[in-house]
Amino acid sequence: MQGSLELLRSNLERVQRRIGDACAQSGRDRSAVLLVAVTKYAQLPWVQALTQCDVWDLGESRPQQLVARSAELQGPIRWHMIGQLQRNKVRPVLERATLIHSVDSLRLLERISRIAGERAQQQHVLLEVNVSGESNKTGFAASELEAQWKQVQAYDNVVIEGLMTMAPRVDDPQQARPYFAQLRQLRDRIVESHAVSNGLPQLSMGMSGDFEAAILEGATMVRIGSLLYEGLESS
Numbered sequence: 511m512q513g514s515l516e517l518l519r520s521n522l523e524r525v526q527r528r529i530g531d532a533c534a535q536s537g538r539d540r541s542a543v544l545l546v547a548v549t550k551y552a553q554l555p556w557v558q559a560l561t562q563c564d565v566w567d568l569g570e571s572r573p574q575q576l577v578a579r580s581a582e583l584q585g586p587i588r589w590h591m592i593g594q595l596q597r598n599k600v601r602p603v604l605e606r607a608t609l610i611h612s613v614d615s616l617r618l619l620e621r622i623s624r625i626a627g628e629r630a631q632q633q634h635v636l637l638e639v640n641v642s643g644e645s646n647k648t649g650f651a652a653s654e655l656e657a658q659w660k661q662v663q664a665y666d667n668v669v670i671e672g673l674m675t676m677a678p679r680v681d682d683p684q685q686a687r688p689y690f691a692q693l694r695q696l697r698d699r700i701v702e703s704h705a706v707s708n709g710l711p712q713l714s715m716g717m718s719g720d721f722e723a724a725i726l727e728g729a730t731m732v733r734i735g736s737l738l739y740e741g742l743e744s745s
């Protein structure tokens with residue numbers, strides 16, 4: 511266990527350094543980019559080790575695991591729901607998640623707003639955009655989101671903080687940059703044409719394989735899993 515804590519710490523330091531370098535390269539302040547540590551394939555002790563390293567923004571892609579782990583872990587954790595959310599799983603997630611990154615339809619947004627209203631709460635969300643248009647991906651089509659913005663804005667109990675996307679798998683991370691750029695440009699167009707008052711400040715984009723490219727295109731949140739657990743062995 512001690513060994514795995516050290517390994518995790520050094521993986522984390524390497525990731526933090528690479529985030530810092532990408533920020534410097536793009537002339538951005540390090541504080542402009544939040545690391546969300548994705549824990550979906552991490553064992554519980556590894557997640558505990560992350561919190562010992564002062565990482566409190568944790569991302570889960572499955573609602574059940576988010577719920578289970580929020581009961582098992584202590585401390586000021588901010589849970590990020592990053593995976594597909596079925597409408598019947600909204601309630602338990604709302605009770606625990608600081609931010610839902612993966613709102614991929616108006617129906618889901620409507621349901622989140624309704625349940626948040628019942629709980630007298632405002633839920634912070636990002637809208638997931640399928641920038642590449644791949645058929646195996648969920649999310650709003652970019653053109654659809656722009657056209658539907660009036661409806662998107664109609665829900666009272668959600669605060670839309672920005673947009674999220676996943677780039678296609680590519681061999682060279684540089685090839686992912688255009689997708690990240692398109693998400694930023696879509697955000698800029700929506701803010702401009704609909705005078706969105708908060709400016710949709712958050713762009714959640716970039717994973718282990720492409721986070722530097724995402725930071726160069728304006729990511730404010732990177733969702734990183736596998737790089738953090740390199741060399742750790744499942745028990």
Ligand SMILES: *Cc1c(COP(=O)(O)O)cnc(C)c1O
Nearest residue numbers: 548571592717718733734735736
């Ligand atoms: C798993 C996952 C990640 C992290 O992926 P890694 O390649 O392991 O860094 C990021 N975002 C989403 C939505 C995921 O499901």
